[in-house]
Amino acid sequence: MRATRSWLAGLAAASGIAATTALGFWQLGRAQQKLALQASIEERRALAPLVQPRLDAIEDIAPVLHxxxxxxxxxxxxxxxxxxxxxxxxxxxxxxxxxxxxxxxxxxxxxxxxxxxxxxxxxxxxxxxxxxxxxxxxxxxxxxxxxxxxxxxxxxxxxxxxxxxxxxxxxxxxxxxxxxxxxxxLGEASEGLSRDWPAPASGADKNYGYAAQWWAIAGVILILYVWFQFIAPRRRRFPRA
Structure with a gap:
């Protein structure tokens, strides 16, 4: 019975560590995707302006956004x-x-x-x-x-x-x-209007934070598994004098 419990605890810990580690890497990938998108936006903003284009011909704004x-x-x-x-x-x-x-x-x-x-x-x-x-x-x-x-x-x-x-x-x-x-x-304030628009942010920092949280959870699972499966039983078997 003890061996079965130990095996199940090990399986649960391994599954939890694998899942939270994978989620951390997924959030890291999302951050990298957002940074790539932000770089693309900055490249578009540096291009010469479109002058009087036919907007009705632009059905998808993604390639020209910003x-x-x-x-x-x-x-x-x-x-x-x-x-x-x-x-x-x-x-x-x-x-x-x-x-x-x-x-x-x-x-x-x-x-x-x-x-x-x-x-x-x-x-x-x-x-x-x-x-x-x-x-x-x-x-x-x-x-x-x-x-x-x-x-x-x-x-x-x-x-x-x-x-x-x-x-x-x-x-x-x-x-x-x-x-x-x-x-x-765009431009200076005029006509009773301010135009200090917020710059589009990538939001990658949030994904980095989520990745760190998932990896921290993986670390906690590992520490708890090692404590309850190895350290705590050993302390019970060999108590300090």
Whole structure:
């Protein structure tokens, strides 16, 4: 019976060590993948900007994500959306997004123009954001659609919203909106907007931390196995005088 218990304990310990060690190496691999992706993003950001490309021909933004872009067009100010509960430099406010009708094609892209503070005394009051008339030139980078936050109610229809679905917004407005992504406007603060966007982070540090945790668990299993199977029985058989 004792030999059977010892064999089962050894099998359980070996399985636990193997599993946690493998999980640690899996997290290490994930970190390396994220670092490679981050390096690819940095290479794209260093490329010359795309100037007035045909966005409707870009169905998959992955190859051009975070690449700089220069667009000419006119704002559609009546369709500006204020995305609530968005942070910049630790302050809570709005991400302000306005469709830009591109010159020469009539296609439209959603531009995340920047961040504006909100009035916490009057939560329905819109910030003072200027939208220049006429043709403008927008310097920015290709970005995913605006990130979605948890929403208690259904999707809003007014200027202040928690989230914005591009396909739904296209159907709502009737604009030929590019659905694959959006553009984050870059540059100094202007028009009542800040543009200190957070730099995209790889998140590899988190995976390194998880890998260390899994390997630490493997070490604990090994120590406990050696203690209970070898050291503790020996101490019982040969107690100190």
């Amino acid at each position: 690449r700089r872009i220069e667009l000419r067009g006119t704002w559609v100010p009546g369709r500006t959306v204020f995305l609530d509960n968005r942070q910049m430099q630790g302050r809570v406010g709005f991400y302000v997004a306005t469709p830009l009708r591109l010159a020469g094609s009539g296609d439209t892209v959603l531009v995340q123009r920047g961040w504006a503070p909100r009035d916490f005394l009057d939560r329905q009051r819109l910030p003072a954001v200027q939208t220049p008339p006429g043709e403008v030139v927008v310097q920015g980078r290709i970005a995913p659609p605006p990130a979605k936050l948890y929403e208690f109610d259904g999707a809003g229809q007014g200027p202040i919203r928690q989230n914005l679905d591009l396909a739904g917004f296209r159907a709502e407005t009737g604009l030929p909106l590019w659905e694959a992504g959006s553009v984050q406007q």
